[in-house]
Amino acid sequence: xxxxxxRDVYFRYNEDTPWVLKNFNLKIESKETVAILGxxxxxxxxIAKLANGLLMPQAGEIFIDDRKITPTNVWEIRQKIGMVFQxxxxxxxxxxxxxxxxxxxxxxxxxxxxxxxxIQESLQQVGMEAYENHEPHHLSGGQKQRVAIASVxxxxxxxxxxxxxxxxxxxxxxxxxxxxxxxxxEQLAITTVMITHDxxxxxxxxxxxxMNKGAIFKDTTTDKLFNSHQELQSIGLTIPLSVxxxxxxxxxxxxxxxxxxxxxxxxxTLWKSHLKM
Amino acid sequence: MEIxxxxxSYTYQPNTPFSHQALTNMNLTIxxxxxxAVVGxxxxxxxxLLQHINxxxxxxSGEVQIGSFVLSKGQKKQDLxxxxxxxxxxxxxxxxxxxxxxxERDIRFAMENFHIPKEDxxxxxxxxxxxxxxxxxxxxxxxxxxxxxxxxxxxxxxxxAMKPEVLILDEPTAGLDPQGQQAIMDLFYRIHKERGTTTxxxxxxxxxxxxxxxxxxxxxxxxxxxxxxxxxxxxxPDLLAEANLDMPEVLTLLNHFEERFGIHIAYxxxxxxxxxxxxxxxxxxx
Ligand SMILES: Nc1ncnc2c1ncn2[C@@H]1O[C@H](COP(=O)(O)OP(=O)(O)O)[C@@H](O)[C@H]1O
Ligand SMILES: Nc1ncnc2c1ncn2[C@@H]1O[C@H](COP(=O)(O)OP(=O)(O)O)[C@@H](O)[C@H]1O
Ligand SMILES: [Mg+2]
Ligand SMILES: [Mg+2]
Numbered sequence: 001x002x003x004x005x006x007r008d009v010y011f012r013y014n015e016d017t018p019w020v021l022k023n024f025n026l027k028i029e030s031k032e033t034v035a036i037l038g039x040x041x042x043x044x045x046x047i048a049k050l051a052n053g054l055l056m057p058q059a060g061e062i063f064i065d066d067r068k069i070t071p072t073n074v075w076e077i078r079q080k081i082g083m084v085f086q087x088x089x090x091x092x093x094x095x096x097x098x099x100x101x102x103x104x105x106x107x108x109x110x111x112x113x114x115x116x117x118x119i120q121e122s123l124q125q126v127g128m129e130a131y132e133n134h135e136p137h138h139l140s141g142g143q144k145q146r147v148a149i150a151s152v153x154x155x156x157x158x159x160x161x162x163x164x165x166x167x168x169x170x171x172x173x174x175x176x177x178x179x180x181x182x183x184x185x186e187q188l189a190i191t192t193v194m195i196t197h198d199x200x201x202x203x204x205x206x207x208x209x210x211m212n213k214g215a216i217f218k219d220t221t222t223d224k225l226f227n228s229h230q231e232l233q234s235i236g237l238t239i240p241l242s243v244x245x246x247x248x249x250x251x252x253x254x255x256x257x258x259x260x261x262x263x264x265x266x267x268x269t270l271w272k273s274h275l276k277m
Numbered sequence: 278m279e280i281x282x283x284x285x286s287y288t289y290q291p292n293t294p295f296s297h298q299a300l301t302n303m304n305l306t307i308x309x310x311x312x313x314a315v316v317g318x319x320x321x322x323x324x325x326l327l328q329h330i331n332x333x334x335x336x337x338s339g340e341v342q343i344g345s346f347v348l349s350k351g352q353k354k355q356d357l358x359x360x361x362x363x364x365x366x367x368x369x370x371x372x373x374x375x376x377x378x379x380x381e382r383d384i385r386f387a388m389e390n391f392h393i394p395k396e397d398x399x400x401x402x403x404x405x406x407x408x409x410x411x412x413x414x415x416x417x418x419x420x421x422x423x424x425x426x427x428x429x430x431x432x433x434x435x436x437x438a439m440k441p442e443v444l445i446l447d448e449p450t451a452g453l454d455p456q457g458q459q460a461i462m463d464l465f466y467r468i469h470k471e472r473g474t475t476t477x478x479x480x481x482x483x484x485x486x487x488x489x490x491x492x493x494x495x496x497x498x499x500x501x502x503x504x505x506x507x508x509x510x511x512x513x514p515d516l517l518a519e520a521n522l523d524m525p526e527v528l529t530l531l532n533h534f535e536e537r538f539g540i541h542i543a544y545x546x547x548x549x550x551x552x553x554x555x556x557x558x559x560x561x562x563x
Binding site for chain 2 (some may be wrong): 039040041086140141164167168170171172173197236237238240241242244245247248249251252254263264266267268270271274
């Protein structure tokens with residue numbers, strides 16, 4: 001099954017401004033974990049907002065779970081695709097964590113018992129069950145984003161889409177979200193799309209899509225991503241230190257079959273080559 | 278300007294049920310023209326510390342001295358405007374404080390407020406704009422038509438146009454893409470070098486603290502846990518872990534290298550190119 005599909009999509013914010021997406025095509029299969037990266041302004045958030053019907057394309061079609069998004073079914077579509085945004089402060093409506101998770105459910109007229117069950121369930125999924133009665137604005141950034149994820153998970157979406165959800169968090173917050181996403185991935189058969197600049201988040205994805213100026217620049221797997229490091233640098237992406245070193249070490253005759261995202265990998269490959277010399 | 282904290286403590290909302298002591302007995306000297314990084318977990322008191330340097334907060338006890346300004350509770354009211362003219366602050370998410378109709382008016386605002394001579398204003402706007410790498414065309418635009426990265430640059434240009442002697446940077450690159458982060462850190466470093474600006478940077482990125490700072494101050498729960506040169510601070514991984522901080526990537530990598538090969542390489546801000554060369558040379562010696 002296809003979780004998200006963009007077919008020949010055109011989108012611009014105003015008639016007198018250039019197309020942000022022009023004849024854009026993208027297919028994400030169900031249960032895939034996909035990272036989308038690219039410089040600021042490359043169109044990542046626009047894709048996210050089109051995927052859940054916050055924006056409508058001027059031409060082309062978008063399908064979620066094989067259903068085409070139309071102005072009349074946007075509400076149902078949003079039940080299938082849950083989004084978490086960058087700023088944890090902007091995502092709260094309730095005065096307690098429980099109210100906040102309940103909000104999206106109440107809006108969907110879900111029976112009270114089922115609602116209570118789902119609140120429990122989704123808070124457990126993100127490890128925030130102990131905070132049910134806390135006020136959201138007293139939580140740390142990472143905890144706030146976990147509650148935002150719980151609110152989305154309570155709707156039982158097929159797709160979880162995180163738009164730079166960790167960009168405003170400190171290192172501990174980032175780790176919390178990464179662990180949460182990994183655990184959701186293990187517990188549930190959910191499609192996960194992470195828009196991110198963070199290497200650790202990229203490294204848990206099966207597939208990496210690199211955006212440049214509104215177009216897909218690279219569509220590849222995580223381990224092959226940096227094989228095209230020169231091209232990536234040319235569009236302004238930074239190359240991680242372990243990859244930079246691997247590229248340099250190759251010049252001295254130490255081969256790398258894939259460029260390592262992890263330092264341990266770099267050192268182990270170097271060690272093995274060294275033993276053979 | 279030299280900055281000194283003498284036994285500074287600060288309590289938010291004292292004598293209320295919400296009273297919270299955010300700084301405890303802080304003693305600290307930042308030398309003129311020094312580049313200091315302040316690191317620590319969220320809530321450790323970094324922003325509270327910074328806000329004492331431009332008089333936004335006055336110590337609950339103790340005293341802060343910035344050049345010839347002395348801030349303490351007993352002190353009679355002073356002209357903080359003079360201080361703030363010299364101490365530029367880039368707050369967290371400074372673009373949230375843009376409010377004028379055009380970029381130009383936003384950059385101009387502080388200068389007019391501080392009575393910078395009229396004839397100086399336009400050249401300073403152009404200079405600041407060039408420093409943050411924005412095109413002249415943006416001047417007439419509304420800040421809200423710009424991308425997040427561009428808005429950040431506008432906010433920074435407004436601070437730089439004041440030509441402060443002290444620059445206070447509270448997580449200035451948070452939320453930007455990696456290239457944008459690099460560009461902004463390079464800019465602050467260049468200004469620090471060219472103008473001798475005393476610079477105090479709050480960051481979660483240990484790589485930036487390592488690359489730019491003369492000295493690092495580690496805060497934990499409102500107190501100073503550790504301070505020293507980057508070399509000294511990062512030689513203490515256990516204490517860092519206690520403060521919930523990571524080691525910079527390049528140092529963990531060199532540690533892994535040493536564990537595996539038994540070869541020590543001292544980090545002296547080498548490029549990846551030079552590090553690789555050094556690794557190979559030392560491997561070939563063995
Ligand atoms: N609300 C908007 N109005 C007009 N232009 C916009 C708006 N949002 C984004 N844009 C423009 O669309 C392009 C893509 O932006 P966006 O999808 O937000 O990129 P990214 O998420 O990759 O940083 C950029 O050129 C941006 O300036
Ligand atoms: N206006 C305020 N009122 C009460 N407590 C505050 C206020 N601002 C900050 N605090 C508390 O003071 C402590 C230090 O905060 P802050 O200096 O912002 O830390 P940091 O910048 O290191 O994240 C935190 O526990 C924070 O919750
Ligand atoms: Mg975006
Ligand atoms: Mg802070």
